[in-house]
Amino acid sequence: MEAFYYMVFGVLGMIVAATELSKSNKDRINTSQPFNSFKNNYLVVYSLMMAGDWLQGPYVYYLYTTYGYGKGDIGQLFIAGFGSSMLFGTIVGSLADKQGRKRACVTYCITYILSCFTKHSPHYKVLMLGRILGGIATSLLFSSFESWLVAEHNKRNFDQQWLSLTFSKAIFLGNGLVAIISGLFGNMLVDTLSLGPVAPFDAAACFLAIGMAIIMSSWTENYGDPSESKDLLTQFKGAAVAIASDEKIALLGAIQSLFEGSMYTFVFLWTPALSPNDEEIPHGFIFATFMLASMLGSSFASRLMARSSLKVEGYMQIVFVVSAASLTLPILTSFLVPPPEEKGGGISFAGCLQLLGFCTFEACVGIFWPSIMKMRSQYIPEEARSTIMNFFRIPLNIFVCIVLYNVNAFPITVMFGMCSIFLFVASILQRRLSVIADKTKTEDWSPLRERDEEVTPLTDV
Numbered sequence: 001m002e003a004f005y006y007m008v009f010g011v012l013g014m015i016v017a018a019t020e021l022s023k024s025n026k027d028r029i030n031t032s033q034p035f036n037s038f039k040n041n042y043l044v045v046y047s048l049m050m051a052g053d054w055l056q057g058p059y060v061y062y063l064y065t066t067y068g069y070g071k072g073d074i075g076q077l078f079i080a081g082f083g084s085s086m087l088f089g090t091i092v093g094s095l096a097d098k099q100g101r102k103r104a105c106v107t108y109c110i111t112y113i114l115s116c117f118t119k120h121s122p123h124y125k126v127l128m129l130g131r132i133l134g135g136i137a138t139s140l141l142f143s144s145f146e147s148w149l150v151a152e153h154n155k156r157n158f159d160q161q162w163l164s165l166t167f168s169k170a171i172f173l174g175n176g177l178v179a180i181i182s183g184l185f186g187n188m189l190v191d192t193l194s195l196g197p198v199a200p201f202d203a204a205a206c207f208l209a210i211g212m213a214i215i216m217s218s219w220t221e222n223y224g225d226p227s228e229s230k231d232l233l234t235q236f237k238g239a240a241v242a243i244a245s246d247e248k249i250a251l252l253g254a255i256q257s258l259f260e261g262s263m264y265t266f267v268f269l270w271t272p273a274l275s276p277n278d279e280e281i282p283h284g285f286i287f288a289t290f291m292l293a294s295m296l297g298s299s300f301a302s303r304l305m306a307r308s309s310l311k312v313e314g315y316m317q318i319v320f321v322v323s324a325a326s327l328t329l330p331i332l333t334s335f336l337v338p339p340p341e342e343k344g345g346g347i348s349f350a351g352c353l354q355l356l357g358f359c360t361f362e363a364c365v366g367i368f369w370p371s372i373m374k375m376r377s378q379y380i381p382e383e384a385r386s387t388i389m390n391f392f393r394i395p396l397n398i399f400v401c402i403v404l405y406n407v408n409a410f411p412i413t414v415m416f417g418m419c420s421i422f423l424f425v426a427s428i429l430q431r432r433l434s435v436i437a438d439k440t441k442t443e444d445w446s447p448l449r450e451r452d453e454e455v456t457p458l459t460d461v
Contacts (some may be wrong), residue, residue, distance in 0.1 A: 004352055005285055012292045014172050019299045029165050035158050039166050042149055048211030049175035054182035055204040063197040067122040078129050083136025088398035093390035094235045097224025101148035106141035109212035116205040119198050132406050143389040150377045151222040163377055167370035168302035173329020176295030180288045187284055195199050224383045238385040249378045251433040253392040258426040261399040262419035269415055270358055273330045274351045281347055293359040312371050313434035320427035323364035324420045329357035331413045
């Protein structure tokens with residue numbers, strides 16, 4: 001069965017290479033030299049930020065176990081991280097809009113570096129502080145960088161369609177290639193060089209420091225609403241009113257929460273799903289395969305968004321349905337494929353089928369990220385962008401905390417079924433968003449048509 005892993009990884013690698021190399025002019029967006037310099041600068045910074053994040057992920061749980069903590073204590077540490085992101089997310093988002101997105105990005109680097117330093121201590125309270133700092137950093141990572149990019153892109157009067165190119169490249173590199181390299185680099189530090197489980201965190205701090213230096217030396221500041229008359233509470237209320245008064249923003253927030261909630265739940269579930277009888281599976285290699293599938297998805301997304309005839313709101317309905325179907329495979333295999341009688345051994349036939357379904361889901365994740373970024377750039381008002389984006393993460397973090405707290409209370413098939421239902425609901429909401437967006441555009445064009453009808457008779461006289 002070991003050959004199956006290499007076969008899946010090899011096939012995905014060839015498809016990704018073929019997809020990138022076969023792009024025609026129709027699949028590419030013609031841009032200017034100033035934009036390319038701006039885009040490349042952002043991609044370097046974003047890749048360094050994601051390297052700092054990806055290097056830590058595979059070793060957090062393992063590090064806690066080496067300090068002698070059990071599953072319950074580790075679960076509480078993880079809940080503290082998501083809870084911190086939920087509690088402090090909207091506050092740091094509002095501060096980013098008011099005090100500046102560049103400052104917020106620098107704050108992310110400092111906060112995450114401090115979080116990395118806490119990993120050197122085996123004391124539970126210090127590790128808890130590190131998780132709280134990590135939760136704050138995560139909120140900044142998933143709001144401030146995108147907010148800075150969109151505002152700076154518009155400030156420099158670049159073509160709006162070029163944003164989709166930056167989004168897709170950022171996901172292709174940051175959530176794909178960088179994730180794979182980070183996993184291999186971390187494995188080299190811990191296993192090959194025997195530097196211990198803290199080494200990836202030290203390396204992450206170095207990458208974050210390099211990225212912070214680039215931000216401070218080359219980025220300009222931009223704001224949401226720098227008005228002195230607006231305090232944080234006023235900004236907070238303004239963001240809530242914007243979500244409540246605009247159905248498109250509310251739908252977008254619900255769609256994002258449903259998909260990301262399912263995605264983070266999948267992160268906890270794929271290991272027991274592929275090894276229900278303690279089968280020996282190469283976790284690192286499977287993780288790299290998932291990231292390769294995500295790269296494939298982002299590559300497809302760049303093609304889709306390059307075509308003006310295709311609407312993001314349209315094809316994302318299909319993506320959500322496919323992702324919902326892919327997570328039903330663990331349910332189907334539990335009924336249709338008999339489990340192996342012996343424990344241990346290699347991956348089972350059911351596991352092979354599920355791995356293919358999980359790769360499909362990861363490809364959908366790769367399409368989701370640049371697509372949701374593009375929709376956020378279209379629908380979320382600039383003056384409260386970071387605040388609103390962190391509003392969206394509140395239900396997500398609540399959901400993940402509940403899942404972590406009750407991860408042993410429900411069968412794994414129930415958990416996957418719940419994720420599939422969420423993703424199917426997301427497709428329905430995406431359909432509703434598409435209808436409203438089309439209706440809004442029609443209403444926006446109707447006054448122009450009436451004006452043209454009034455002008456046309458004058459030209460005939």
